[in-house]
Amino acid sequence: GAVVSQHPSRVICKSGTSVKIECRSLDFQATTMFWYRQFPKQSLMLMATSNEGSKATYEQGVEKDKFLINHASLTLSTLTVTSAHPEDSSFYICSARAPIGEAQYFGPGTRLTVL
Amino acid sequence: EDQVTQSPEALRLQEGESSSLNCSYTVSGLRGLFWYRQDPGKGPEFLFTLYSAGEEKEKERLKATLTKKESFLHITAPKPEDSATYLCAVQAGDYKLSFGAGTTVTVRA
Numbered sequence: 001g002a003v004v005s006q007h008p009s010r011v012i013c014k015s016g017t018s019v020k021i022e023c024r025s026l027d028f029q030a031t032t033m034f035w036y037r038q039f040p041k042q043s044l045m046l047m048a049t050s051n052e053g054s055k056a057t058y059e060q061g062v063e064k065d066k067f068l069i070n071h072a073s074l075t076l077s078t079l080t081v082t083s084a085h086p087e088d089s090s091f092y093i094c095s096a097r098a099p100i101g102e103a104q105y106f107g108p109g110t111r112l113t114v115l
Numbered sequence: 116e117d118q119v120t121q122s123p124e125a126l127r128l129q130e131g132e133s134s135s136l137n138c139s140y141t142v143s144g145l146r147g148l149f150w151y152r153q154d155p156g157k158g159p160e161f162l163f164t165l166y167s168a169g170e171e172k173e174k175e176r177l178k179a180t181l182t183k184k185e186s187f188l189h190i191t192a193p194k195p196e197d198s199a200t201y202l203c204a205v206q207a208g209d210y211k212l213s214f215g216a217g218t219t220v221t222v223r224a
Contacts, residue, residue: 002161032210043202043214044159093158095212102147102166102206106158 003027004096006107013084014115021079021110023094029074030096034104035067038091050077084114117142121203121215128193128222136188136218138203148186149212150179151202159202162188193222 003026013019023033031052036044048069049057056069066088068080077096081088091111095104120139128134140148147166151159163172165181172179176197178189188201200219204212 004158006158034211043216044212046211046213049211091156095158097210101164102210103149103161103164104212105161106151109156109158111156 002098002103002105004094004105004107006094006110008110009108010111010113012113012115015085016083018080018082019084019112021081021092021094021112023077023079023096023107025075025096025105028096028099030077030099031074032097033071033077034095034097035069035077035079036093036095038093038109044093047079081112084112086114088112089114117205117207117213119203119205119213119215121201121218123218124216125219126221128190128220130194130222130224131192133189133191133193135190136201136203136220138186138188138215139184140186140203140205141184142205142207142213144208146206146208146210148181149204149206150177150186150188151204153200153202153217162201190220193220195222195224198222 005024007022033050035047047062050069050071052071058064071077093109095106118141122137150162153159163179168183176191200217202217203215
């Protein structure tokens, strides 16, 4: 149980385009999902908290107009990187908070490369 | 602000050589301390949640313990497949996780 998937696993795009990443909880409902970013050899940095049916809460320094988050259902959250630039290249990982207990379960991550 | 410090940064072990990883933390109102394993290019894999000082949890060759200021992850008789980065995270009242930088463990056969 507690499986979280992400799609795509890898994406390469041109500068200026937008990219959408999907995060799904496959066997449980998640009212809260989280989006993280991880640079090489560094730990996970929380970008935003996504709550089903309401606006996302962004961490300080994260541009909400650049990183659009939608949590339309209890099993799906999406992150759209708008007008992507090379500095947005990173490993993006989502997590979903389990309905019982405090654990967060993570997706496999999406490697974004912006050329 | 919540702070999580992991040591050492890297640990190289011979197969069968037991060792411990440390996670020191400061947090207002700890809801839980979490251990994850992360393989290169993958998302973190949940290992343990610890809620209160004195609590211990085990899974195969791994054992996690918690005090009021730190947590230890003990690896007993490690195998090469235990090679990974081990992440510690704390959760306060708002369900957000604050991660440490991780300890990269390499186990040689």
